[in-house]
Amino acid sequence: MLNGKTVLLGVSGGIAAYKAAAVCSKLTQAGADVRVIMTESATKFVAPLTFQTLSRHDVIVDTFDEKDASVVSHIDLADRADVVVIAPATANVIGKIALGLADDMLSTTLLATTAPILVAPAMNVHMYTHPAVQANMQKLAERGVRFIEPGTGQLACGYVGKGRLEEPEEIVAAVERFFQEKRLLEGKHVLVTAGATVERIDPVRYLTNDSSGKMGYAIAEEARRMGASVTLVTGKASIAAPTGVTVVKVESALEMMEAVLSRLPEQDVIIKAAAVADYRPAEQAEHKIKKNEDEMTMRMVKNPDIAQAVGERKKPSQLLVGFAAETQHLETFAQEKLKKKRCDLLVANDVTMEGAGFGTDTNVVRIYDSGGLVEALPLMSKGQVAARLLTLVADRLGKGR
Known part of the structure; x- marks a missing residue:
């Protein structure tokens, strides 16, 4: 599974650095091309020669130790990595990444890479639960960084609790799962x-809502990463569209409906994450309306329901995922919407919850199907929500629903 993949292994200065040698060895045995960056403090625990022997590549410690004049080392490593794994990740390194500091080879390379990052924390239990560390981890999670949770048990400092670096086998398994996810939607049209x-x-002037587009954009980006051919039909959004997807820009609900239905036949999966206006003005003034009267009455007409139209037209082999942003009676409204619109899955969230509203980088969702609750996801980044949702989608496609 890891043949031809380049794994950049960052080793920071904790007693668990000795386990990183086993991680390096197992990744290499699994076929990965492992490149190792160590912090200066990590070399106090394990010699760079250990990783050099296991990876069969030079180990980089000093930012200014350029071994190849034809490249800039931290940029070259950042570009060639398919994934970055930091194990062990100390509280100090986690803080540096969260703040965007670049004062050594590892932190500098992490700022330069666009590769996904997997972080395996290892530290004293009180350090791990410290509000500053937890806040830094939350910030990184919101940016899409994935965490390999530490284990619970006897720590080197003598304490018993959470903070022990996950076992090398589990870290390697997490890397393999990451690459497995990348192929889940290969050949599919989403x-x-x-x-x-x-x-x-x-x-x-116009009527709109608070949707930022972040959830839908995260889904489109994650679907592309999983190998799908992605079409993103987007209304007004506050962020740039992801690269590598076909972007279709629309304005009104009617325009979005036309864009979706005209492309429906060739799709395998349709995910309706847009916030579509339920009503529109019955008439649109040709020129700017002047402020003449103390009151103005506007007649509204109902927009067509795009998700319902897709549900009525889709083939049995196609899978429809709907979204429901609610402020009360979440489960009741979600089940009603799923049934009415003939969705295969429905993602519901209470937008009044902290971290789950419009414009945030995080979300708290519950995923339903016709049988009821499928999965309740805690507060996590929208990228992580997208990854979990698309894993469920791929599983259902693979099982013929």
Whole structure:
């Protein structure tokens, strides 16, 4: 599974650094091309020669120790990595990454890479639970960094608790699962709607909602990473669209519906994450409406339901995922919406919860199917929600629903 993959292994200065040697060895045995960066303090626990022998590559410690004049080492390593694994990750290194510091080879390379990052923390139990460390980890999770949770048991300092570096076999398994996820949707066509629709009142005014597009964009990006051919039909959004996907920009609900239905036949999965206006002005003024009266009455008409239209038209082999942003009676409304719109899965969230509303980088969701609750996800980054959702989607596609 790891043949041809380049794994950048970052080793920081904790007693668990000796386990990183086993991680390096097992990754190499699994076929990975392992490149190792050590912090200066890590070399106090394990000699660089150990990793050099196991990886069969030079180990980089000093940012200014350029061994190949044809490249800049930290940029070269950052570019060639398919995934970055930091094991062990001390509280200090986690803090550096969260703050964007770059004062050694490892932290500098981490700022330069666009590869996914897996972090395996290892530290004293009180350090691990310290609010500063937890806040830094939360910040990284919101940016899409994945964590390999530490184990619970006897620590080197004598304490018993959570903070022990996960076993090398489990770290390697996490890397393998990461690459397995990347192939889950290979050859599939996925259409994602995202952002907020805009319903014009006149040429300078419109009705819209608070959707930022972040959830839909995260799904589109993760689907691409999993190998799918992705079409992103997007309304108004506050962030740039992900690269590597086909972007179709629309404004109104009617435009979004046309864009979705015209592309429906070739899709395997349709994910309706956009916040679509339920109503639109019955008439759109040709010119700017002037402020003449003390009151203004506007007649609204109902927009067509895009998810319901897809549910009525989709083939048995196609899978429809709907979204429901609610403020009360989450489960009841989610089940009603799933049934009415003929969704295969429905992702519901209470937007009044902290960290789960519009515009946030995190979400708290519950995923339903016709049988009820499938999975309740805790507060996590929208990228992590997207990864879990698409794993469920891929599993259902593979099992013929």
